[in-house]
Amino acid sequence: MTHEVNFDGLVGPTHNYAGLSYGNVASHQHAHVHSNPKQAAKQGLQKMHRLSELGLVQGVLAPQERPDMATLRQLGFSGNDAQVLEKAYRDSPALLAACYSASSMWTANAATVSPSADTQDGRVHFTPANLVNKFHRAIEHEVTGRILRRVFPDETYFCHHSALPSHEALGDEGAANHTRLCARYDRPGLELFVYGRSAFDSSQAAPKRYPARQTLEGSQAVARLHGLNESNTLFIAQNPAVIDQGVFHNDVIAVGNQNVLFYHQSAFLDTQSVLQQIRQKMPDTQLHFIEVAPNQVPLSDAIRSYLFNTQLVTLKSGHMALIAPTECAEISSVNAYLEQLPSLNTPIKEVHYIDVKQSMQNGGGPACLRLRVALNKAELAATNPACLMSQTLFNRLNRWIDQHYRDRLTLNDLRDPALLQESRTALDELTQILQLGGVYPFQR
Numbered sequence: 001m002t003h004e005v006n007f008d009g010l011v012g013p014t015h016n017y018a019g020l021s022y023g024n025v026a027s028h029q030h031a032h033v034h035s036n037p038k039q040a041a042k043q044g045l046q047k048m049h050r051l052s053e054l055g056l057v058q059g060v061l062a063p064q065e066r067p068d069m070a071t072l073r074q075l076g077f078s079g080n081d082a083q084v085l086e087k088a089y090r091d092s093p094a095l096l097a098a099c100y101s102a103s104s105m106w107t108a109n110a111a112t113v114s115p116s117a118d119t120q121d122g123r124v125h126f127t128p129a130n131l132v133n134k135f136h137r138a139i140e141h142e143v144t145g146r147i148l149r150r151v152f153p154d155e156t157y158f159c160h161h162s163a164l165p166s167h168e169a170l171g172d173e174g175a176a177n178h179t180r181l182c183a184r185y186d187r188p189g190l191e192l193f194v195y196g197r198s199a200f201d202s203s204q205a206a207p208k209r210y211p212a213r214q215t216l217e218g219s220q221a222v223a224r225l226h227g228l229n230e231s232n233t234l235f236i237a238q239n240p241a242v243i244d245q246g247v248f249h250n251d252v253i254a255v256g257n258q259n260v261l262f263y264h265q266s267a268f269l270d271t272q273s274v275l276q277q278i279r280q281k282m283p284d285t286q287l288h289f290i291e292v293a294p295n296q297v298p299l300s301d302a303i304r305s306y307l308f309n310t311q312l313v314t315l316k317s318g319h320m321a322l323i324a325p326t327e328c329a330e331i332s333s334v335n336a337y338l339e340q341l342p343s344l345n346t347p348i349k350e351v352h353y354i355d356v357k358q359s360m361q362n363g364g365g366p367a368c369l370r371l372r373v374a375l376n377k378a379e380l381a382a383t384n385p386a387c388l389m390s391q392t393l394f395n396r397l398n399r400w401i402d403q404h405y406r407d408r409l410t411l412n413d414l415r416d417p418a419l420l421q422e423s424r425t426a427l428d429e430l431t432q433i434l435q436l437g438g439v440y441p442f443q444r
């Protein structure tokens, strides 16, 4: 039995709204609003619990060490920890906020994962995303790689690559721009890599207003590293016009699972050719292309509601469920669409709503918060069991959050050395709960 396991990022104790992501409308709109890290972490944990209650195997990925003191020192802020924070706050609050961001919660951007059924050597391949487009995210990949190695330690089954070189030409945002179609999780699938621009081919269309974070060259390099081939990959140009409207990752406008691709009509540059190529590469699979037209859901409503940042999961019954943020029920066009979706003739039979508002306000919906890893029985058995959700782990993490998290943070709080200490104490305990060993710079 092969499971597609969702590894959700636990929200770190320094979750805040710093307006760091140009091109991500929600991040911009909520810049400098006060955040509630405790609520954010609980909302995320509740989502993990809900999915495991639905019968899915659910995993947890630890957050990063924040503030990132090593990076602040590398940027020339010196003295003891309190002095470093104070100087950074005085000279460059934006850099301080970047080094404090809890953005590793969005594990869809942690890495690209290719299941063993697709790869040449029959192992599960992981490439942490370099996330070069945003400074606060470009400092994630090293620790991300270290955590992934502790969760998937056995080299018989798992192959870990380094992130691509940190240059815009190889911009890589991980699984947010990658989805996999297949007849069954244990069978070879078709991996769809969606890119926003080409670094070297200037004849290709590119957005004009907001950055295209993912390049074709980055996607191709990941596919090469993972030992994928022509028959099980497809490189798809995202529609640059939607990037300019705020679709900063493809998972804001499309989601795939098994034989279903659910997307907005405006998602791709040339939709007809995309669908035709998918059909050609998967001749034996009965595919469902669920296209949502602008007269059903206008693009702006799709972006505000995160209709396509839903998780599309297969339940034990074989039916699929859509795990949607509560915002989808609050926007009338989306609510109307989702009310009729289960009665259309598609595998999607249920819609479940969850509240992840703290994350949504930074542009991260349910799908942003998870990294999908399809694992067969032996691979699942080789996965660090302390990172798999259970009632015991759920209770333990709830207590851990209650003990260590604040319920209010503003940018002014980031200069407080007590917050640094609280965060380290919490993370040190977490690495014991999740049996990760020392993964953070302060532990080494």
Ligand SMILES: NCCC[C@H](NC(=O)CCC(=O)O)C(=O)O
Pocket: 016, 017, 018, 019, 020, 021, 024, 027, 028, 101, 103, 106, 108, 109, 134, 137, 176, 249, 362, 363, 364, 365, 368
């Ligand atoms: N997949 C969802 C990612 C959301 C993330 N937001 C942020 O980093 C916002 C952080 C802030 O503005 O405080 C991003 O844009 O990469």
